[in-house]
Amino acid sequence: MFGGPGGPRHLLAQEARKPRRVSTTLARLVTYFKPYWWALVLVASLMIINTWAQVITPDLTGQVVDCFLVPRATNCWYTTPSPTWTLEDRLAGLGGLVALLVGIYILGAIVGGAMFFTMTWTGQHVLKTLRVQVFEHLHRLSLGFYAENAAGNLMSRITSDTDTLQQVINFALIQVLSGALLLVWIAWTMLTKSVVYALISMSVIPLMILATTFFSTQARRAFRRTRQEIGNVSANLQESIAGVREVQAFHREEANIAEFERSSAAYRDASIRAVAFTAALAPTLEALGYLAMAIVVVVGGIAFLRGQDLFGTTVSLGLIVTFLGYVQRFNQPIQQISVLWTNIQSAVAGAERIFDLLDTQPDVTDKPDAREMPPIRGVVEFVNVDAEYKKGERVLCGVSLRAEPGQTIAIVGPTGAGKTTLVNLIPRFYDVVGGAVKIDGIDVRDVTRASLRRQIGIVLQDTFLFSDTVMNNIRYGRPDATDEEVIAAAQLVCADSFIQRLPNKYDTVLGERGIGLSQGQRQLIAIARAALANPRILILDEATSSVDTRTERLIQQALETLLRGRTSPSTPLRTSFVIAHRLSTIRNADQVLVLKDGEIVERGTHEELLARRGVYYELYTSQFQDVR
Numbered sequence: 250m251f252g253g254p255g256g257p258r259h260l261l262a263q264e265a266r267k268p269r270r271v272s273t274t275l276a277r278l279v280t281y282f283k284p285y286w287w288a289l290v291l292v293a294s295l296m297i298i299n300t301w302a303q304v305i306t307p308d309l310t311g312q313v314v315d316c317f318l319v320p321r322a323t324n325c326w327y328t329t330p331s332p333t334w335t336l337e338d339r340l341a342g343l344g345g346l347v348a349l350l351v352g353i354y355i356l357g358a359i360v361g362g363a364m365f366f367t368m369t370w371t372g373q374h375v376l377k378t379l380r381v382q383v384f385e386h387l388h389r390l391s392l393g394f395y396a397e398n399a400a401g402n403l404m405s406r407i408t409s410d411t412d413t414l415q416q417v418i419n420f421a422l423i424q425v426l427s428g429a430l431l432l433v434w435i436a437w438t439m440l441t442k443s444v445v446y447a448l449i450s451m452s453v454i455p456l457m458i459l460a461t462t463f464f465s466t467q468a469r470r471a472f473r474r475t476r477q478e479i480g481n482v483s484a485n486l487q488e489s490i491a492g493v494r495e496v497q498a499f500h501r502e503e504a505n506i507a508e509f510e511r512s513s514a515a516y517r518d519a520s521i522r523a524v525a526f527t528a529a530l531a532p533t534l535e536a537l538g539y540l541a542m543a544i545v546v547v548v549g550g551i552a553f554l555r556g557q558d559l560f561g562t563t564v565s566l567g568l569i570v571t572f573l574g575y576v577q578r579f580n581q582p583i584q585q586i587s588v589l590w591t592n593i594q595s596a597v598a599g600a601e602r603i604f605d606l607l608d609t610q611p612d613v614t615d616k617p618d619a620r621e622m623p624p625i626r627g628v629v630e631f632v633n634v635d636a637e638y639k640k641g642e643r644v645l646c647g648v649s650l651r652a653e654p655g656q657t658i659a660i661v662g663p664t665g666a667g668k669t670t671l672v673n674l675i676p677r678f679y680d681v682v683g684g685a686v687k688i689d690g691i692d693v694r695d696v697t698r699a700s701l702r703r704q705i706g707i708v709l710q711d712t713f714l715f716s717d718t719v720m721n722n723i724r725y726g727r728p729d730a731t732d733e734e735v736i737a738a739a740q741l742v743c744a745d746s747f748i749q750r751l752p753n754k755y756d757t758v759l760g761e762r763g764i765g766l767s768q769g770q771r772q773l774i775a776i777a778r779a780a781l782a783n784p785r786i787l788i789l790d791e792a793t794s795s796v797d798t799r800t801e802r803l804i805q806q807a808l809e810t811l812l813r814g815r816t817s818p819s820t821p822l823r824t825s826f827v828i829a830h831r832l833s834t835i836r837n838a839d840q841v842l843v844l845k846d847g848e849i850v851e852r853g854t855h856e857e858l859l860a861r862r863g864v865y866y867e868l869y870t871s872q873f874q875d876v877r
Contacts, residue, residue, distance in 0.1 A: 275600075282375055292423070295361075295367065296364055300430045301434075304431070304438055308438070308571050311571030313346055313347070313567070314570050316342065316346070364427075368419060372415060375418065389611055411599070421589040424589055425585065425589050428583075429582070436451065439572065442568065442572075446545075446548070449544060451541070451576075456537050457538075460530070464529055464533065471519060475516065478515045478520075482516050486509065542577065545569065546569065553565065553569060613677055615697050616694065616695065619695060620695065620696055621697060622691070622700040622701045623689075625704045625786060627654030629650075629687070629824055630651050630690075631649050631650045631651075633683065633684040634648040634683065634686060635681060635682050636671075636679060636681050636682060637682050643847055644670045644847050645667045645847045646846075647848065649849075650849065652826070652840070655823065657824075657839050658827070659829055660672065660828045660842050660844060662845055662868075663868075666844040668828045668844055674686050675788065676698075688786070705786045708789050709791075712768075712775040716758070718757060719757050719774065723735045723777045723778050726781060727782050739773075741777070741780050742777050747773070784823065787823055788825075789825065840852060841854060841865065850863075851863050851864055
């Protein structure tokens with residue numbers, strides 16, 4: 250009930266997918282960073298400095314002990330201790346070393362901040378480029394693609410998937426890389442000081458890896474379950490709100506509340522399980538970290554107290570302090586990498602989905618040698634046209650027709666006969682699979698889509714208005730039109746009267762999809778939009794089927810004005826195609842085409858077809874019987 254294509258459950262289930270082509274996806278993602286190579290070099294340099302600052306501080310802390318508190322070392326970092334040192338000498342040296350430590354801490358903080366800022370700056374520029382590229386590609390895809398893919402699914406590529414990438418690029422990736430560098434650097438430093446002591450100190454690392462693998466795997470599974478359950482909750486909520494009228498009309502409130510309670514309880518249980526595994530990882534690693542510290546203290550302490558070497562390494566109090574600092578630093582990177590690695594996988598999967606969309610080729614494209622469509626006179630021909638949406642399933646079969654400039658062609662027939670498909674071939678929203686569609690003798694496949702569609706106007710049954718002013722909605726098809734031309738177009742189709750009654754008249758900002766206006770008012774604005782664009786070919790797809798009789802008369806009057814084809818005496822005649830559900834609206838059409846099962850079964854004028862007493866006569870008489 251709640252998991253349809255594009256719905257929240259579907260989207261969140263997608264987010265839980267693992268990447269399939271990690272190396273290929275990462276290599277392609279890297280290409281977006283090439284213009285900012287200098288920033289990546291800077292980030293890498295800052296990362297090395299930041300890691301060096303974290304590695305050097307435990308060593309300097311150990312030297313505080315061995316060089317000044319319990320002087321016994323001879324290889325201090327910036328001075329050589331002397332047995333003749335006075336207390337003042339030791340305090341001065343100690344103060345200098347402490348000041349150096351503070352300076353390194355400050356340097357590390359500044360460098361770390363600069364590193365994250367630079368990476369965030371770079372990542373945001375890359376993501377902006379990626380978002381715009383996806384948005385541009387969506388506008389190039391054919392209508393057939395949108396018929397097979399839900400809008401919510403496509404929107405998630407720009408929102409959800411890029412947000413996942415953003416989190417990883419800005420923080421997770423740099424933390425994982427710097428953490429890995431820190432682990433390797435610390436391990437190398439420890440091994441250079443004492444191989445045996447280093448191996449003993451790192452003996453708990455296999456246990457850390459096992460614990461991290463176990464808890465991360467369980468947490469990942471639990472979070473996938475959580476994403477699915479929150480999808481159920483979101484879908485339940487979305488459909489209940491969208492269908493609140495039906496819910497109340499059929500008195501289904503209690504049933505919906507019970508269903509929402511069940512989905513919420515499932516989400517609660519999944520979330521608790523996920524949080525339990527996540528919460529268990531940190532204390533487990535912390536406990537193992539304390540165990541490693543205990544091993545360092547016990548093994549090193551015994552050797553120090555006995556004055557024994559540890560397999561050739563002299564164990565000093567400072568060395569123990571240094572190794573304690575290194576062991577402490579092992580815990581945090583391991584925990585960060587284990588937690589953030591899942592996020593990186595999710596981001597790579599998101600990048601895969603983005604690239605899959607970018608790799609989708611539109612079904613309808615311009616030929617390499619496509620030319621601009623010259624000004625249309627209005628002769629439209631269908632020459633034995635076949636059309637299909639799915640391969641092998643014909644929607645139109647052998648359709649032929651000819652419309653002269655200024656003619657109005659009405660298209661009628663039962664649902665699924667192919668009426669909308671026929672008119673969609675004229676602006677080349679779909680391509681024919683047989684025959685040809687020609688305008689003024691030119692095959693529409695031989696011209697650019699932009700130059701063709703620029704001269705075609707469409708008014709649909711389901712009018713789409715943008716969240717903008719009335720003025721800009723009418724101006725949408727012709728952005729360079731003046732305010733006076735917009736008002737003139739509205740007056741031409743009888744839309745001016747109701748617009749003048751709006752709070753801010755033409756400057757009134759409409760709600761989403763024109764909320765606040767009636768269906769008829771939205772249709773009048775759409776007709777005014779078409780009148781302003783002044784197309785040479787006009788397509789009306791059941792523009793009056795969803796309004797009352799009074800509004801229909803008003804819209805019909807506006808359409809008749811538009812169908813006459815001249816917004817001024819100087820403009821040429823307009824060829825019009827009208828899909829009509831109410832047959833009373835097409836009595837004045839020059840030619841009526843009756844479609845059935847993808848074929849034209851009858852054609853002629855309204856009177857001719859009635860006199861023939863065929864399919865059109867049956868449609869017409871049954872419609873009026875339904876009215877009675």
